Amino acid sequence: xxxxxxxxxxxxxxxxxxxxxxxxxxxxxxxxxxxxxxxxxxxxxxxxxxxxxxxxxxxxxxxxxxxxxxxxxxxxxxxxxxxxxxxxxxxxxxxxxxxxxxxxxxxxxxxxxxxxxxxxxxxxxxxxxxxxxxxxxxxxxxxxxxxxxxxxxxxxxxxxxxxxxxxxxxxxxxxxxxxxxxxxxxxxxxxxxxxxxxxxxxxxxxxxxxxxxxxxxxxxxxxxxxxxxxxxxxxxxxxxxxxxxxxxxxxxxxxxxxxxxxxxxxxxxxxxxxxxxxxxxxxxxxxxxxxxxxxxxxxxxxxxxxxxxxxxxxxxxxxxxxxxxxxxxxxxxxxxxxxxxxxxxxxxxxxxxxxxxxxxxxxxxxxxxxxxxxxxxxxxxxxxxxxxxxxxxxxxxxxxxxxxxxxxxxxxxxxxxxxxxxxxxxxx
Amino acid sequence: xxxxxxxxxxxxxxxxxxxxxxxxxxxxxxxxxxxxxxxxxxxxxxxxxxxxxxxxxxxxxxxxxxxxxxxxxxxxxxxxxxxxxxxxxxxxxxxxxxxxxxxxxxxxxxxxxxxxxxxxxxxxxxxxxxxxxxxxxxxxxxxxxxxxxxxxxxxxxxxxxxxxxxxxxxxxxxxxxxxxxxxxxxxxxxxxxxxxxxxxxxxxxxxxxxxxxxxxxxxxxxxxxxxxxxxxxxxxxxxxxxxxxxxxxxxxxxxxxxxxxxxxxxxxxxxxxxxxxxxxxxxxxxxxxxxxxxxxxxxxxxxxxxxxxxxxxxxxxxxxxxxxxxxxxxxxxxxxxxxxxxxxxxxxxxxxxxxxxxxxxxxxxxxxxxxxxxxxxxxxxxxxxxxxxxxxxxxxxxxxxxxxxxxxxxxxxxxxxxxxxxxxxxxx
Numbered sequence: 071x072x073x074x075x076x077x078x079x080x081x082x083x084x085x086x087x088x089x090x091x092x093x094x095x096x097x098x099x100x101x102x103x104x105x106x107x108x109x110x111x112x113x114x115x116x117x118x119x120x121x122x123x124x125x126x127x128x129x130x131x132x133x134x135x136x137x138x139x140x141x142x143x144x145x146x147x148x149x150x151x152x153x154x155x156x157x158x159x160x161x162x163x164x165x166x167x168x169x170x171x172x173x174x175x176x177x178x179x180x181x182x183x184x185x186x187x188x189x190x191x192x193x194x195x196x197x198x199x200x201x202x203x204x205x206x207x208x209x210x211x212x213x214x215x216x217x218x219x220x221x222x223x224x225x226x227x228x229x230x231x232x233x234x235x236x237x238x239x240x241x242x243x244x245x246x247x248x249x250x251x252x253x254x255x256x257x258x259x260x261x262x263x264x265x266x267x268x269x270x271x272x273x274x275x276x277x278x279x280x281x282x283x284x285x286x287x288x289x290x291x292x293x294x295x296x297x298x299x300x301x302x303x304x305x306x307x308x309x310x311x312x313x314x315x316x317x318x319x320x321x322x323x324x325x326x327x328x329x330x331x332x333x334x335x336x337x338x339x340x341x342x343x344x345x346x347x348x349x350x351x352x353x354x355x356x357x358x359x360x361x362x363x364x365x366x367x368x369x370x371x372x373x374x375x376x377x378x379x380x381x382x383x384x385x386x387x388x389x390x391x392x393x394x395x396x397x398x399x400x401x402x403x404x405x406x407x408x409x410x411x412x413x414x415x416x417x418x419x420x421x422x423x424x425x426x427x428x429x430x431x432x433x434x435x436x437x438x439x440x441x442x443x444x445x446x447x448x449x450x451x452x453x454x455x456x457x458x459x460x461x462x463x464x465x466x467x468x469x470x471x472x473x474x475x476x477x478x479x480x481x482x483x484x485x486x487x488x489x490x491x492x493x494x495x496x497x498x
Numbered sequence: 499x500x501x502x503x504x505x506x507x508x509x510x511x512x513x514x515x516x517x518x519x520x521x522x523x524x525x526x527x528x529x530x531x532x533x534x535x536x537x538x539x540x541x542x543x544x545x546x547x548x549x550x551x552x553x554x555x556x557x558x559x560x561x562x563x564x565x566x567x568x569x570x571x572x573x574x575x576x577x578x579x580x581x582x583x584x585x586x587x588x589x590x591x592x593x594x595x596x597x598x599x600x601x602x603x604x605x606x607x608x609x610x611x612x613x614x615x616x617x618x619x620x621x622x623x624x625x626x627x628x629x630x631x632x633x634x635x636x637x638x639x640x641x642x643x644x645x646x647x648x649x650x651x652x653x654x655x656x657x658x659x660x661x662x663x664x665x666x667x668x669x670x671x672x673x674x675x676x677x678x679x680x681x682x683x684x685x686x687x688x689x690x691x692x693x694x695x696x697x698x699x700x701x702x703x704x705x706x707x708x709x710x711x712x713x714x715x716x717x718x719x720x721x722x723x724x725x726x727x728x729x730x731x732x733x734x735x736x737x738x739x740x741x742x743x744x745x746x747x748x749x750x751x752x753x754x755x756x757x758x759x760x761x762x763x764x765x766x767x768x769x770x771x772x773x774x775x776x777x778x779x780x781x782x783x784x785x786x787x788x789x790x791x792x793x794x795x796x797x798x799x800x801x802x803x804x805x806x807x808x809x810x811x812x813x814x815x816x817x818x819x820x821x822x823x824x825x826x827x828x829x830x831x832x833x834x835x836x837x838x839x840x841x842x843x844x845x846x847x848x849x850x851x852x853x854x855x856x857x858x859x860x861x862x863x864x865x866x867x868x869x870x871x872x873x874x875x876x877x878x879x880x881x882x883x884x885x886x887x888x889x890x891x892x893x894x895x896x897x898x899x900x901x902x903x904x905x906x907x908x909x910x911x912x913x914x915x916x917x918x919x920x921x922x923x924x925x926x
Binding site: 113117149218245278282303308310360362377 | 519535541580645673738802816819825855856900907
């Protein structure tokens with residue numbers, strides 16, 4: 071139960087009936103897993119249980135009793151209502167008392183007053199006893215400034231272990247985590263991360279089976295000195311190499327880079343492709359616009375997730391109907407009649423039209439059949455045309471991909487962005 | 499470990515290093531949890547482990563040995579590479595042999611040939627031994643037609659139990675699940691679901707604390723006869739009431755509907771708000787368009803997730819820059835100068851302009867400051883203006899919301915769609 075090079079090990083416990091009943095999809099485990107990885111802490115497993123005191127306490131005792139779990143991260147159950155009992159379970163499992171922390175209560179109450187502006191006095195009044203509970207945490211815990219009304223905290227346990235407790239709502243959890251990460255308990259854990267080396271090679275357009283085969287061909291075998299994880303995601307393949315033997319890790323990374331050659335698009339760089347595209351555009355002083363049909367705004371939404379994208383992103387004409395393709399980006403009616411909305415000709419005219427409509431240097435157009443309906447023998451579901459227009463010329467990608475509506479849409483965006491990245495990466 | 503009314507109980511085991519290392523966020527647990535809920539099967543917990551044979555087998559044995567786990571659903575590890583060992587772990591834990599199923603192999607190979615058109619012969623050749631492995635499953639298992647190359651299957655275990663095994667990629671998993679659900683093993687389990695009653699009340703604009711308080715005021719206490727789950731999600735509050743006592747469940751649902759009155763927007767209806775809006779638009783024969791600024795295409799993406807939305811959705815002008823607001827939806831430069839891009843006046847002009855540009859009956863405009871930058875004392879981060887223009891008039895919502903960039907964007911979309919739903923629900 072110890073990671074490569076004797077890394078500290080963590081376990082993650084998510085709580086909430088809503089997760090077990092499918093009302094919401096867990097959106098936190100990936101964030102915490104990635105943060106722990108960056109700190110050099112291995113995650114041994116994730117458990118999700120309901121708002122069930124006995125189950126939470128059981129899992130906490132279990133983690134405490136297992137040799138090698140250095141950190142338990144618990145999320146959820148810090149709300150003001152009677153079924154929010156995570157702090158009680160943590161205190162019981164660790165054998166410490168709970169105490170009302172006046173300093174925390176003050177902050178919680180100030181948060182309630184701030185929210186109060188948007189709520190009725192009756193609603194605010196129902197908060198008070200619940201808020202005292204939210205400020206009641208295990209003795210010796212370090213609490214962190216909350217985004218909402220639930221302070222997260224970290225508390226030391228026997229044998230240099232720690233339990234970190236975070237509120238469940240994703241934004242509150244992310245806010246609290248930055249405080250937890252800076253706590254003395256987490257810093258002590260990070261100090262135990264030994265000689266550690268991790269590299270990341272990111273590939274575009276390589277299937278997972280080929281990635282595995284190349285590792286076999288290179289004679290790689292997992293060991294604590296050098297271990298490889300491969301992960302495929304929307305056409306990207308990420309190969310992480312880590313371990314205690316720095317030279318062995320670096321040698322494999324170099325060999326992978328030679329083997330995959332120009333399929334490698336990033337080394338030791340975790341940024342999303344949108345971010346890489348933004349940097350390339352900024353370097354040239356170019357602006358970007360889209361004309362979207364089957365992706366329906368998804369490309370625009372992906373780009374504008376990135377704070378600061380307004381520096382180079384002007385907008386997207388989501389032309390779902392044919393009339394909109396004519397009105398907003400000037401596709402000729404004759405083109406639509408002769409070739410249809412899903413065609414090379416329409417895609418090219420959409421891209422050219424978006425450059426003009428937005429006054430952009432570069433435009434990408436995507437038009438296709440995402441399904442489930444709308445397919446024909448000639449143009450089955452998964453037929454997508456991508457066009458890219460730049461000051462230097464035009465490019466067209468005819469695509470036919472497997473998968474359902476969501477996959478076709480997401481994959482179309484990834485392909486379009488990677489095609490643009492490749493285009494912008496060419497030496498000028 | 500038995501659900502209300504003696505419902506069968508399931509456990510979910512997700513496998514994959516990529517989940518523990520934060521390369522991808524689990525996107526499957528919510529789907530399976532919701533499907534199990536709909537079938538009347540209780541989920542007791544979810545466990546996520548790596549591509550680790552020992553950990554997978556350990557969890558499977560554990561579930562087998564716990565009294566009351568009737569179904570174990572396992573995902574991931576059905577790929578062609580050597581570290582995909584889920585089938586081996588299932589067979590060992592259940593004490594049955596593995597066998598190559600020729601009928602499954604035939605289907606897997608036909609899938610590989612279909613994919614092969616997009617791959618080199620060398621790549622396809624590397625698949626062959628792996629594909630034999632994919633078609634090698636526990637004796638007695640019922641396999642289901644795969645979307646990709648990994649057949650999912652379900653196998654009966656001792657004491658009327660079953661283990662269902664699904665591929666990890668979300669689309670393949672969803673495809674396989676529909677086959678699993680129709681299998682004799684799952685039908686037998688569903689036959690054991692007793693007298694069962696579940697109702698759902700969905701509220702808009704009610705905080706979770708108020709929902710809990712109303713339940714307390716109504717004298718509700720959880721019991722096997724009647725149990726309540728409350729879940730908040732992007733401003734919606736879902737109150738699920740279930741149990742063996744049909745009359746008691748119905749009485750509480752009626753009381754909730756009276757208490758919350760016109761905050762209730764759906765009863766026993768699971769469809770997303772986008773779907774409800776689509777139905778209301780179809781009823782009137784109206785079309786819809788958007789003008790988006792801070793949401794950057796997210797509204798369009800949400801609407802077009804829905805297959806068939808092209809019936810009533812024409813498109814979205816994502817006007818991220820000021821120049822695009824002028825060029826695409828005709829906002830007056832004077833308005834931008836006098837009031838700024840984030841203002842009631844600009845929002846109203848964007849909505850009117852989108853109606854004209856798309857020739858739509860109804861248009862929604864959203865403009866705001868999503869952060870983290872761009873806020874001022876006058877217009878802090880979280881300031882958002884929503885305008886709705888219909889053939890019958892205009893509406894404007896000035897918003898100021900807490901939270902980070904992602905929350906402000908998502909919440910803005912939810913508020914806009916619910917405002918439109920409410921507008922369209924008024925008697926004509």
